[in-house]
Structure formats: structure tokens, C-alpha cells
Amino acid sequence: MSSPAYSNVRSEDRLPIDAIVVSPNPRLRQELRERLGLPRWRVSDAGSGAEALERLHETGIEHGVLLLDPMLPDLDPLEFDGMVRSEFPNLQILTLNSHTGQLLVGRQSPTPLSTKLMELLNNRIAMQAPHILPSGTGSDSEAAAAGIRLRGMIGDSAGMQRVYASTRMVAARDTTVLITGESGVGKDLVAQAIHLVSKRSKQPFVVVNCAAIPEPLLESELFGYVKGAFTGAVQSRMGRIHAAHGGTLFLDEIGDMPLSLQSKMLRFLEQGEVQRLGGNDNLKVDVRVVAATNADLKKLVDQKLFREDLYYRLRVFPIQIPPLRERMEDLESLAASFADRFCPGTALSQEALAVLLQHSWSGNVRELRNTIERASILVGSQREIKAEHIVL
Template identity: 65%
Template sequence: MSGNTSFREELRGRLAPLRWNLTEAKSGAEALDLLHADKETGVLLLDPVLPDLLPAEFCGLVRQQFPGIEVLTMNTTTGHLLVGSTSPTPFASRLAELLYQGTTSSLPVKPVVKPTTYVRSSTGTPGLRGMVGSSAPMQHAYALTHMVAARDTTVLVTGESGTGKDLIAQAVHMISPRQKAPFIVVNCAAIPEALLEAELFGYAKGAFTGAMQSRIGRIHAAHGGTLFLDEIGDMPLSLQSKILRFVEQGEVQRLGSNDNLRVDVRVVAATNAELPNLVKQKLFREDLYYRLAVFPIRLAPLRERENDVTALAHFFATKFCPGVTVTPEAIEALYKHDWPGNVRELRNVIERASIMAGTAREIAAKDILL
């Protein structure tokens, strides 16, 4: 794991003869996502200069969520392992020795350390206001949100529709030092393409017919705070280079004006589209994708969130009808469903059920209409 491309290449070359399954990550967030996806990882070689997280934060997360993985820190200048003062495992010492010597010929073919468990405990990770659910994927999302919120790093929230991406974006702002400054939302899918540029960047007087006076755009309105670009996958290609310039350089040019105005805006983007696919189809700029995806937070679909349906059902029942409970049979009925619309769909089902329940003080299985 290293943000340094040439260092990763060098290491890949040196480890290639071992025929290990090698996976590379450019940032702490990407590494955590890959570890979640591939439970076979045994060893993580870490460049301690991470582009997104402090090494201690990253190591703490890996220790908490993947206790079986051995994290070995590297010196990227020398290419040697920094085997710390705590006693290293025999594997770490051997790898250190071999990398130090610049030869890997006698390394064991497989890493000797295997991951054992994947922590699913509900303890340790603080949650986020307004968000219910303590499944492992949600704890992972909460932890990433807490870690990144304090910085100005751009965040990309992904996940199916209704998984809570808006809530995460709001949380990033609300627990950041920018919380008292504006949180401006732009739904890129909801504003017609012809109006989006003026809406985002503003315009100078006379920029187009009807521009009777100058106006600042929503980017400007977010100065000092956070701009939430929702449905970023729908951002027209024609506007993407201008957005990239704003995200990279903090510069905004109003329509019909040559002045470059500087703004201090943190960007959070969200999408339910697979941006890498859009990049392949040339519908989304690759450079913008990489710039936005500095710190990705992926929200799992509800069907992958273990027991969260129970907690969410009780939460929404209380919200719509304080004092009402949900019977175990009703909960069982909820678990038979796949939830393609995710939490939004569950919320709607419980809202309807609380009406169907009438004057009863509980929501029964018969009230659950799927």
C-alpha cells in the first residue's frame, strides 16, 4: 500500500518471483476496501506516508477489523522493512532480511500468517447522528467518515440508491471544522444540463440573454464550507474539465467572465453509478474520477448488512408512530425480502405498515406489504 506509483512498481518487480497474489492500493481507504473484498490477505506492506490517513489511524483500523493481517511498514527510500521494536514474527524478520539483501530467492512461497477472523463486533466505532445500524459494513463506513471528516480531503460516497449516501455526506460536513459554514447540495441529475454551469459557477451580467445582473454560483455559496455534488455520475462531460479545475485548484470562473475567483470549498461527491465503467465508456473523465476518489466510502446494500433490518425497522416504527413496536413475526417477514431499494424502501414499508396497524400498538406480519 503506497501512494507512490514508482515504489509500488519496484516492489511488485521484486516480489514477482514469489508468485504471491499481490494487490496494490494507492490510499488507506482503497486498501481497507480491498481487504474487505479479499479475506485471504495475510500480509500488508505499508508505506507510512499515506495520502489520506495518519499511519496510526490506518494501522488501528486494520488491527481492529483484520486482526490476522500482519502489517509491515516499509522505508520507501531504501525499500527495506521497518521492523519495529516489538518482536517481529519470523516471517517479518525473514522478509526484512531478504528485502534488505535485495534478494527474494529463498522466501517461503506463501505468507506464513493467515487472517483468522473478521471482526464484526459492534463496539469501538462511534456511530453517526441519524444513522442506524451496527453491522460490520456500517461500522467500517462510520469509522472512515470520522477519520476523514476533520480534513479537507475530497470524499466520494458510493452505493446503491437508498443506502444512505446523503446522510454520510451530511455527516462529513457536520463533524468537520466547517460545520458552521454552509453545506450546499447540488443534485447533478436534477438540474438541466443547460442550466447546470450557471448554477454551479455563477455568471456575469450579460453572459447570456436574460442575465440582467451578475450572480454567484453554488460553488461560491459554499465558500468556507462543503459542496455536496450528488449524482456526480450525471455531471455532463462538457462540464467535467471545469469541475476538475475547481476541485484541483480551488478556482472558479463565472460564465461570461475571465476572472478566476478563488474559493475555499471542500467537496463531497456521491453516486450510485459505477464510475470506473463510465470512465471506460468515455462518459466520465478519468482524471476527475481519480481526483474525486481520493477517499472513497462505499455503502453496502441493505441485504449485506446482517441484522441492521431489525434496528432500522424499530427506528422507523418509533419515528412514524411513537410507542409502537414491531412483532418478531413482522421482523421475520422483513428478512425474507431482498431490499432492492435499500433503507429508503424499508422506511416506506414501515411507514405504510404503521398506518395499516391502525390503532394497534404493534406492527404485525399482516401489516408488512412488500
């Protein structure tokens, strides 16, 4: 059994980044250990699946990255992948080519082991555990900004660059944010990114889907209620707003909030207080609000279906996410990312990519994700997604 080799980590306030290289190829393990021997990286290696699991239990790694050579001598790579994800859900698992030492990211052309790999590793880790990156303002926030950029929001198009820039600017403040865009563009990912690189990142991130909760229940769900407020209220209960104290409240599909409840929401936003249903006391709460909608709120205001004062109170800092059809240059990297997630090491053929590029994607990134997930099932034991596997 090989012994763990750890790189020197500078004594900083940031947490170290753990990485474990799993491969029966000793030369590949050594090369990766050398390349990852940088400040903040703490690297270990294992020559088999069983040894890797033992190493993970020994070191107690909670966040980081596992670089996996699928040519394991003792375990099926998919079985090993499932075991690791079950026990260590915060570990990012990336697949390597045992012979070339290249990182497979679901494309025909693997990414060479280079500076690009280091950038990808940092970004992939930031997707799952952004708190290991620095937060704050100024130069210290640059790494966190990189985490925002790839926390499920993949793409280098001009439209996405504007989203990244806006997210960076507003994350460090407590400003109310309104995220708009069609269904499936990833508004929830932007909301999560804002929270996770803010000063509130270690506090609750509470999600309320205003369209999913029946109108009679939404008020009590948001504001809570006192015992006896209505039939069945056998004990007092705090609402979602109170549950988000110190953190972020994400109001998804805010355009579906009943008009009768909007005045109470406006009061909460302006005064930072909530009054539980059936109660008389005003309870102070410290909550940052991020809202999202696929509706045209201005049109709803004109139709008297949404309060104008609430609209402007929510729209202090708007972020518009473009639909996928307006950033088709991002489609290949998105598809490759989903392929890597659902079937590690599976490539995307040029024929399959051509089919994807011809589609209009009315369901946006969500539709693309579902399409690639379906293709990863249809591909079976093959290692390449072909046009025949793309069902639209």
C-alpha cells in the same frame, strides 16, 4: 407546577445538553432527573403537556431531548408531539413507558432505563444537533464519532463499522471524498455526517444533485453567471460552489455530470477557483468537496463517459456503503428506529420482522423506511405493527 431541576454542568467549551421529562408520574420524573444528573446535562421536568410547553418557552431550549410519557393528563400524545415538533424542530422526542420507566424504541422489548439509555440519548441528540458534541482530533473526537455512528446510519454490522471508521478518519481533514453505493443506502447521510463533525460544521452545507438539474442549467447553477451572460440573465448571480464558501459542497450523483462540464469541475478542484458563466475573473473559494454516486465511475471512465483525471481527483478518499441485503443483521434496529420516528411508542411484532427479513430490499434503506412509514399509517390506533401492515 413543579419547578425545573437542573444538574450541575461543568464549565467547558461544549454546550450543555438540555433534557425535559414530561410525565404525570412524579416517581418516573424523579428517577430520570437523577439518572440524567450528569456533567453537561441540564434537566427539567413537567407533569403535563401544557406545563411542558410552558417550560420549553421559559427555558428557550433549542437543542436537546424531550422524554415523553404518552399518558398525558391533558393532551393527546400525538397532538402534543406535533405541537412540539412544530415549535421546536431541533428537539428529539423519545417515548417512555409510564409504568416501567422504559424507553420505547419501536420494538416489542423496550430498552431498560440504564447505561444503554444514556448511550441512546446521546446518539439520538447527535442525529439532530451534532454541534453540541465535541469536535477535533484525538480523544475529544470520540463523542463526535458516536454522533456520526447514529446520525441516521444505524447498524452494528461489519460493513457499517467500516463506514463509521472511514467517516471518523476523514471528517477532520479537507480531503475530497467519494461516497459510493446503490441508490437508497444513505450516501447523503454520510456526506452530512462528514460535514457536521468537521471544522466546517458551522458553515454552509450545499447540495447539488447533478442528475436533477438539466444539462444546460447545471454549469450556471454550479459556477454562477454575470449579468448579460445569456438571455434572461438580468443580474449577476453566484453559483452553488460560491455559496458553499467556507463549508462543504456535496455533489450528489456525480456520475451524471455532463462530460462537457467535467473539465471545468476539475479545474475548480485543482485550483480552488471558479469562473462565472460569461465572466473573466477567477474567484477564489474555500470549499471542501464530497461527491456521491450509485454508478460505476471506473466503467464510465473506460467508456469515455467520465474523465479519468476527474475520477482520480474525486476518489482521494473513497467510502463504500454496503447495500441492505449485505447487512440484514441491521434490519431490525433500522425498522425499530423508523417505527419510533413515524409512530412513537409503536412496537414491531416478530411476525412483521420475519416478513421484513425475507425481502430482498433492492431499494435498500429508503425502501425499508417507506415500508415502515406506510405500516405506521395502516396500524391505526393499534400500538404494534403486524405482518398484515407490511406491504411490499
